[in-house]
Amino acid sequence: MRDIALVGIGKIATDQHVPALAASEDWRLVATVSRSGTVEGVEAFTDFDAFLEGRPEVGTVSLCLPPVPRYAYAEAALRAGRHVMLEKPPGATLAEVQALARLADEAGLTLYATWHSRMAPGVAPARDWLADKRIERVAIDWREDVRRWHPGQEWVFEPGGMGVFDPGINALSILTAILPFDIHVQQATLEVPENRQTPIGAEIALSGNVRAVFDWRHEGEQTWRIEVDTDAGRLTLSEGGHRLTIDGAEQGPAAGGAPIPGEYPALYARMAELVGAGASDVDLAPMIHVADAMTLGRRETARPFEF
Known part of the structure; x- marks a missing residue:
């Protein structure tokens, strides 16, 4: 050890x-x-x-x-x-x-x-299934309650805190891991509370007919969902990548009944592999899309937000 x-x-x-x-x-x-x-x-x-x-x-x-x-x-x-x-x-x-x-x-x-959401058990099987498919449409729906996941953490709404892109980048990390082609941001709308510096909601259009909706004000059932329509059917990743279905049929992410490690245990196992191999892993694709959305985004003023 x-x-x-x-x-x-x-x-x-x-x-x-x-x-x-x-x-x-x-x-x-x-x-x-x-x-x-x-x-x-x-x-x-x-x-x-x-x-x-x-x-x-x-x-x-x-x-x-x-x-x-x-x-x-x-x-x-x-x-x-x-x-x-x-x-x-x-x-x-x-x-x-x-x-x-x-x-x-x-x-x-x-x-x-690290990108912990890439370690969710449905992500690798989704990537493998999509590798030879023609992708027609991608829809991301990522809605959660900032008060639940970041209680009182004012820094998330300060410059550098990224606002709703703190969870949204998890979706983008999955997206960039499973798509068999590169994408780029084409336009974005950012909802920024009048008393804050970073967005609390965002909608993004990317190349490849990819659309994403991020909302940090969602008080109901937390939603982390990616739908991919292909020439061979619809792939859906829900529960943040932990559940995979194809045309509604559940897919088993752990082939042969092997145990599924949690996201963070998998990250630390990967870190051990990298250190042992003398290698690094610095994929910035998800962060690039956030930066581009911040650059291209049209800003709309939203109502004030308090924890």
Whole structure:
């Protein structure tokens, strides 16, 4: 097993990263860095530089910080000779993640820009089924309640927080994993609350007859659905990629009854593979589509939003 440190002990870390590491056969969580959060039984630091100096033998760090401060931590870790795993989105800008990728390559270190939704069990079978099909239409319907998933987290509506694209990028990460061709944003409409900086709703049209609707105000049943109409029928990924149907028939994502790992355990298994192979994985396609939507999007003022 390899030693790893977890940086940023907030909701996503405690809900997903800590349990995934506790169950991992590849990793041993030996340190955390956070201003306030800790993990029972694990050495806790409040300063990242103090961790880097005090635990030089810990060769890998997983960064669960919000996107805006993440670059400085990742750069410091790479310059200190540590492999780096990035929570999604991998940074606040494309340029900074590209700079990190170059730095990791020059240092011979692993940099992994993770997209957890790609690890949902229906995604790989969907990609395989679509590989030889003619795709006629794609519709994404991604609606959830920001108060439920990001309670009181004001940073999501600040510059760099991405607003509704924080969940929307999950859909785009699945889309770019399953389509057998490249796509690009053609137009977008962004609904921005008058008291906020980032959108709470968005509609996007992409090439290839792809349409996406994202809404962060949805208080009913949470909806994470992608429909793909093809010359061989309709493929549907629902429940964020965990359920796959073709023309309404359920498809078994785990062939032969093999156990299905959770998204985050699968991410950490992938990180172990990358470190072992001396490789990196920095796919920025989902982030490029968000950046393009922000650039091309027509902004409409929405009613004020408060948590």
